[in-house]
Amino acid sequence: MGAEEELHLIDLDGKDLSARAPQLLSKLPEGNYSAEIQRTTVETNTDVVNTLDDLRSELLRLRKGLVEVARPEGLGIAAVGTAPRSDFSDFELTTTGRYGRMQEQYRLLVDEQLICGLQIHVGVADRDLAIEITQRIARDLPVLLALAASSPFWNGADTGYASIRTIIWQRWPTAGATGPLKSAAEYDRLLADLIASGVIADAKMAYFDVRPSSHAPTLELRVCDACPVVDDAILVAGLFRAMVASAEHEILAGRPYAPVPPPIHRAAIWRAARGGLSGDLLDNSRHPRPIPAALAVQSLVERLTPQLRRLGDYEQVSALTEAILARGNSADRQRAAFAERGQLADVVDLVVSETEGASGGVVPDAPVLRTYRIRAGDEAVGLGGHTRPVYADLVESFRAMGIDDILRAEQQRDEWIAGHGVTFGVEGYQQEFAVDLMPRIISPHEWAALSAGLIQRARAIEAFLRDCYGEQRLLADGVLPSERVVDSPGWREEALRLPADVVRAPIMGFDLVRNEFGGWRVLEDNVRNPSGAAYAIAIRDLLDEVLPDLPRPPGLLDPADALSRLRATLLANTGSDPVSGMAASAPEAGIAASAPEAGIAALLSNGSEASAWYEHKTLAERAGLLLVQPADLQVRDGAVIHVPGGERIDALYLRLDDELVDTVDGSGRAIGAQVFEAAAAGGVVLANAPGNGIADDKAMYPYVGEFIGYYLDERPLLESVPTYRTGDSAERRTVLERVGELVTKPVDGHGGAGVLIGPDASAAEVSARRAAIAGDPEAWVAQEVVSLSSHPTFVGGRLQPRRVDLRAFVYVRGLRAEQCELAPLALTRVAPQGSLVVNSSRGGGAKDTWIVTEQT
Known part of the structure; x- marks a missing residue:
């Protein structure tokens, strides 16, 4: 196995992107370091390895090598899908004929490519087998994307996505799934037709989520954002290798499988890009339904347990899974950093320190609430139970009081x-x-x-x-x-x-x-x-x-x-x-x-x-x-x-x-x-x-x-x-179909009277509310939960x-x-x-x- 990482170059004074990749690359060995389409990025390529520990060592070695030439120039590196303070005007094209042709042909698509990804290679020498594996593992790719999501900020603002890089990347004409394929020959014909169409110039521009490598006997994962914490990349690599091994085992055993319809696959990728680990992912059923992201991750690890054990990766992957579900992915951590002071510069400092730091990331210097029921979206407590810095003094003060003193304070409160x-x-x-x-x-x-x-x-x-x-x-x-x-x-x-x-x-x-x-x-x-x-x-x-x-x-x-x-x-x-x-x-x-x-x-x-x-x-x-x-x-x-x-x-x-x-x-x-x-x-x-x-x-x-x-x-x-006016006939039809999914309210209500939260309501309550809305549409509104x-x-x-x-x-x-x-x-x-x-x-x-x- 091996990995390719794309790394942003950050000016440490201004916290912005720096287009000085050519100068740094002149000081680095060509075998492991190369240019990308934008001058603000350096790509690293690991040597071939056999274990996750060796892959970790390679990633750390290559990052250290880049840091050693970048720091004297006042530059840092950031392995994230998008640099937090990146702006459209930051793009500068690397001057080669190939990249120049791409910019001329694709225009805005190229000019927006201030993004960085993580590619994982797993050796699969038989190309027919590689194509079959590609089809079978498509259903689990959204989980890997959710783990790696590291691009919530784009053009100076929070996009609302955990991975806006995915949304930008999917604009390429060959991004996404290949569609059903049965053999390497069929894949090669697909590439030949795409090249003949003039839409792409060569096989390297087949930017599929997973593809047989154009230059090595490997299957290449391309769906993930770059990961600032090395151990997050190792987790993705471990799971991807186990997915390949599991699919190979199923193929050799002659087990049938149901292909994921392309629209469902695209929807699942979109959901992972939108919510990352803080939202829902689609489950693995024939007719997918949303489930909490953490449950989807845990289910995947459980399903891959036999292959993880055979590869000797189970203990490490399990520990890394527990760690990322506790601390969140990079998108979660970036948003938490921004919440403290509202400064994107703080987010830049975080991703640079994580990229250049230890493989396990930065351990927060904050009190831990070990019995607290963690949930995404908590304002004071992060996914690992660490309190946000602004709450640290408060939490320590209450901890020093102890339960008895807190209960006495509550009694005094009631008396007051x-x-x-x-x-x-x-x-x-x-x-x-x-x-x-x-x-x-x-x-x-x-x-x-x-x-x-x-x-x-x-x-x-x-x-x-x-x-x-x-x-x-x-x-x-x-x-x-x-x-x-x-x-x-x-x-x-x-x-x-x-x-x-x-x-x-x-x-x-x-x-x-x-x-x-x-x-x-x-x-x-x-x-x-x-x-x-x-x-x-x-x-x-x-x-x-x-x-x-x-x-x-x-x-x-x-x-x-x-x-x-x-x-x-x-x-x-x-x-x-x-x-x-x-x-x-x-x-x-x-x-x-x-x-x-x-x-x-x-x-x-x-x-x-x-x-x-x-x-x-x-x-x-x-x-x-x-x-x-x-x-x-x-x-x-x-x-x-x-x-x-x-x-x-x-x-x-x-x-x-x-x-x-x-x-x-x-x-x-x-x-x-x-x-x-x-x-x-x-x-x-x-x-x-x-x-x-x-x-x-x-x-x-x-x-x-x-x-x-x-x-x-x-x-x-x-x-x-988002609010629906049930007095409007078109919106009323939507509401009547979705009463069980929406919050419905009387237009003149107050104090919470008459509010029905659809997902928490009984079937009888939903039916009664549907009848009430149909009987007097002007008296109600509905809102998304x-x-x-x-x-x-x-x-x-x-x-x-x-x-x-x-x-x-x-x-x-x-x-x-x-x-x-x-x-x-x-x-x-x-x-x-x-x-x-x-x-x-x-x-x-x-x-x-x-x-x-x-x-x-």
């Missing part, structure tokens, strides 16, 4: 919650708010990205609300059908009478989730009366009292700072706020703080029966708002008066469970209608005004991206979860993963970006075990959210 009356209403009853003691950390680069994306979204929604109840340009231009608006459950005819230039939704809430690859998605927009801010503040107060010694990171935001900003936002449109429209000093800092504003703002609540009564009380008390109920208000001469104190109210923050115009006091007085008339005449500003429900409507959620383009002339900075990220949560004094989301708040004072800010707090909500539903009303809890900003 009871003593401070932190409750949330569920079906008419107030229940204590569940809080976990392990904080969640949001890094500076994540918070900055969320700030930009959510402010953009808030501006577009505010513009939409003003337009809908004003000129209705969006409807006139056909961007949105008028019936989608006026027939919406949230449409309020009276809202047409409110002043055109007043902010309609100064307080917006957004529910966000992260998928298993770390990407943020907006799940829902909350524009009517989003709750959660007071709970975020209370949780920080709780943690400061119960666990004052937890190590706080520098740059940690204080959620209580949101209170003065809330009051300023409510008064911004009354003419009473002296800092109205003041520009933010930085995205993470938001609108600059100011002296106490003139004017009186009040929060209007239904009282103790309100589900978020604790929040109403807390916000009013700590933000300097009057807390009023309908009986406390009177309208005199077009002004809204606080009866107990006689003050005129300038801004009224509506936190009602019903519509304002329908609100009456205990005596039946239609005070809500009177207040609305005052607002329509400009006598009071209503914060989160009547009619905002059209933007809160889940059926409107899919259009927000179009609002951003229409009103702001921008592209969305944050992605939404998002595999929410998880976060360590205490269960019996030990940490275990639970799914989480994030509710963040944008304060809006106008339509310009500088008039909006992301509030310096967020509420992390935690789902019960085995659930994706995080709402408190559905058994969920919450935890402190540590938002960290850059220190200047």
Whole structure:
């Protein structure tokens, strides 16, 4: 056996690709080192070996030889599918006639080839046998690709793929599977026809996933990304050799096999490139179905056990399999490195250190949670149980406490919650708010990205609300059908009478989730009366009292700072706020703080029966708002008066469970209608005004991206979860066929009510929901299931993963970006075990959210 590795050359100062391969190759022996199509790459070719240990030694020897000539030039090497900071403009063609002809013929295909692969050769002297083996092992190639995937970043961004190199590579006309072949002669005829067609120039350009080598009596594996950790390449080599041996044994024994249909093979390769080890792979059945990648890898090793034992490779392959499933493939490790600071330079440093380091890779210097149930997509704990560096101090602090101290802290937490009356209403009853003691950390680069994306979204929604109840340009231009608006459950005819230039939704809430690859998605927009801010503040107060010694990171935001900003936002449109429209000093800092504003703002609540009564009380008390109920208000001469104190109210923050115009006091007085008339005449500003429900409507959620383009002339900075409008006949058919695979929600639901998660539902529940959607299509929407990220949560004094989301708040004072800010707090909500539903009303809890900003 043997191997060929393609290695990127990295400028260690700039962290970019360096096109200096010709200079380095002039100092290296031609037998083991050669040029590639791009000047930023060197290819190594091992000597022929017989054992995995010898192959490891060869790879280490050749890498060391390249490093010895590269380091004096300020260069490093990186064995990855794509260099993390590579850019289209980095491509420089190696100057040979062959490569020049290829560039002339294939144009963009060649210009994109900033990719590196790993090729493994296994000796098969009989070419007819090699062709038969090629057909039989095709079904297992996606597993090898998933193990080797090392190219999540391309052109300076996360592509969402574990191996974007595979997607780029498959554009070549001869990439992929050969299709059914019975003999070497048939393969040779195929090559001859391809060459005669003019599509390829010679046999070397047959870039099939597996092929008989064009220059050696071997079968050559070509499907894998280059692997920075040598032992990952050794694992691929060991499994590939065993696959060849197993197929040879089956052929000689005369066992039949069912060829993999080319579209299924292509689909399986695509799935491996998309998710790597963090997603699903297709199983080995005749009609393949998705299974967790780890299970597919383990099944392959088990199936190849007889051949691995015969080759003497079983113990080593088993150990290497366990290691990679624990630490993840290179794509997983690269994303984890990027998550720390959001710097691609850190990812470059990682892949260079792994490529130039020991064969087993870099051992993380972080605490290990040995009893933690590892899953892809955990925000704090990697696949090997190593905590992310940003969580290391927290984990060590809790470890030093021990289980007994943690349980005592939880008891103190419960006493604090009871003593401070932190409750949330569920079906008419107030229940204590569940809080976990392990904080969640949001890094500076994540918070900055969320700030930009959510402010953009808030501006577009505010513009939409003003337009809908004003000129209705969006409807006139056909961007949105008028019936989608006026027939919406949230449409309020009276809202047409409110002043055109007043902010309609100064307080917006957004529910966000992260998928298993770390990407943020907006799940829902909350524009009517989003709750959660007071709970975020209370949780920080709780943690400061119960666990004052937890190590706080520098740059940690204080959620209580949101209170003065809330009051300023409510008064911004009354003419009473002296800092109205003041520009933010930085995205993470938001609108600059100011002296106490003139004017009186009040929060209007239904009282103790309100589900978020604790929040109403807390916000009013700590933000300097009057807390009023309908009986406390009177309208005199077009002004809204606080009866107990006689003050005129300038801004009224509506936190009602019903519509304002329908609100009456205990005596039946239609005070809500009177207040609305005052607002329509400009006598009071209503914060989160009547009619905002059209933007809160889940059926409107899919259009927000179009609002951003229409009103702001921008592209969305944050992605939404794919959503189907069942009122559309074509989309309804799709949903009805897939109710068991989707999340379905009522368009006017809140608090998780009516949500059905298809994969977790019974057949009867799916059938009932299908009938409900068919009976009233306009009342529902459906969304793809998002595999929410998880976060360590205490269960019996030990940490275990639970799914989480994030509710963040944008304060809006106008339509310009500088008039909006992301509030310096967020509420992390935690789902019960085995659930994706995080709402408190559905058994969920919450935890402190540590938002960290850059220190200047």
